Amino acid sequence: MDWGLQNRLSRFISPKTGHTVMLAVDHGYFLGPTSMLERPGETITPLIPYADTIMLTRGVLRRCIDPCQEVPVVLRVSGGTSIVGGQLSNEGIMTCMDDAFRLNACGVALSIFVGTPHERVTLLNMSKLVDEGEERGMPVVAVTAVGKELGKRDARFLGLCCRIAAELGVHLVKTYYCDDFEKVVDGCPAPIVVAGGPKIPEKEALELTYKAIQGGAIGVDMGRNIWQSDNPIGMIKAVRAIVHDGANIREAITVLGSSQKGRSAKKSSKKKKK
Ligand code: R5P
Numbered sequence: 069m070d071w072g073l074q075n076r077l078s079r080f081i082s083p084k085t086g087h088t089v090m091l092a093v094d095h096g097y098f099l100g101p102t103s104m105l106e107r108p109g110e111t112i113t114p115l116i117p118y119a120d121t122i123m124l125t126r127g128v129l130r131r132c133i134d135p136c137q138e139v140p141v142v143l144r145v146s147g148g149t150s151i152v153g154g155q156l157s158n159e160g161i162m163t164c165m166d167d168a169f170r171l172n173a174c175g176v177a178l179s180i181f182v183g184t185p186h187e188r189v190t191l192l193n194m195s196k197l198v199d200e201g202e203e204r205g206m207p208v209v210a211v212t213a214v215g216k217e218l219g220k221r222d223a224r225f226l227g228l229c230c231r232i233a234a235e236l237g238v239h240l241v242k243t244y245y246c247d248d249f250e251k252v253v254d255g256c257p258a259p260i261v262v263a264g265g266p267k268i269p270e271k272e273a274l275e276l277t278y279k280a281i282q283g284g285a286i287g288v289d290m291g292r293n294i295w296q297s298d299n300p301i302g303m304i305k306a307v308r309a310i311v312h313d314g315a316n317i318r319e320a321i322t323v324l325g326s327s328q329k330g331r332s333a334k335k336s337s338k339k340k341k342k
Contacts, residue, residue: 072205076174077239079140080121081259081286085312089304090242090261091119092291094144094177096128097162099151104296108132111295114331118304123177123209123289126163130171142209143168146178146193157181157213161193165200176201177209177242182229191236198237207239209289210258214244223248227255234258242289245280253284260285264293270303274320277310287311302327 081088093112095102104111109132112122116139123142124133145163149156159179168176178197180190194210201208210233214221226243233241234257243252245262253260262280264273273293280288288307297303306324309315315323 070202070205073201073207073239076140076205077207079174080142081240082120082312086286087281087311088120088261088287089118089308089311090142090287090289091115091122091294091304092263092289093122093124093128093295095291097125097144097147098149098156104292111300111331113137115295115300115304118301118308120287121174126167126171140174141171142175142177143171143173144178145176145197146190146211155186157184157186157190159186159190159193161197165197165204165206168206169204173206175207175209175240177211179211179213180229180233181213182232183225191232194233194236194238201239202237208237209240209242210236210238211263212241212243222246223251227252230256230258230260245276245283245285249280249283249285261287261289264288264290267292267296270297270299270306270324271317271321273297273303274306274310274317274324277307278317278320281310299324299327299329300331302329 096105108128116137119139121140121142125144145161146159147162148160149158178194180194181187198208212229221244223246226246230241230243230252238258241256241258241260242263243260262285277288294300294303302324305327306320309323310320
């Protein structure tokens, strides 16, 4: 692997643990001002000390995030559709590689929509992105999209999506936890991170994280179950404990409980747990 590409990957996948906690805050690109991301900077900034990377669009990055923050950035580069347009899967590339470099990104992320009429276009977009990424040393993350119009969120469907992404040459695959998750991991030569999905109780989100790591995921790319929690800092710290420190669910719940509820980092330890 090219030195620059490997170096960028190691900025957000810890060389020490081989794992990563990616904070997903890109939801506005198709959902608009979704709950708790109405003012993205206010939600994201206190969580940055605990994230290995933030995954977001260039617009929110430029407008809402202090460029002096040291956090690595994975830039979402696909989009062009919305929750109300009726064609969610019809995404194109909305941010070019030059801008990703200009923004000092350490990775680019694109959604693939396997099982939809737009699967061919999104898979060819992914291949193009991988060509550019390999040529210029930029890691590419595949987001295996799920939704009502797509297949069932089971090991067979997710295994298909992940394997196709890996065959196209991506460097990291983001998918969802499911029963028989080990089969998804086994069939995918690229490393996998799991998304959290819609908000569920904190304990369940921590269980999901634990089971995903046990099943072979190298981490999470989690959003709503962190920043829609009453205790977002406690949640990201608890997720970190599972992903990086090998904590079990009981230990992670202790970490969650030891963090004071609220959205400000001021009352919590600002030290990054690495
Ligand atoms: C969906 O593709 C969005 O890009 C999110 O990044 C993804 O769903 C992860 O966030 P969450 O944990 O909220 O599902």
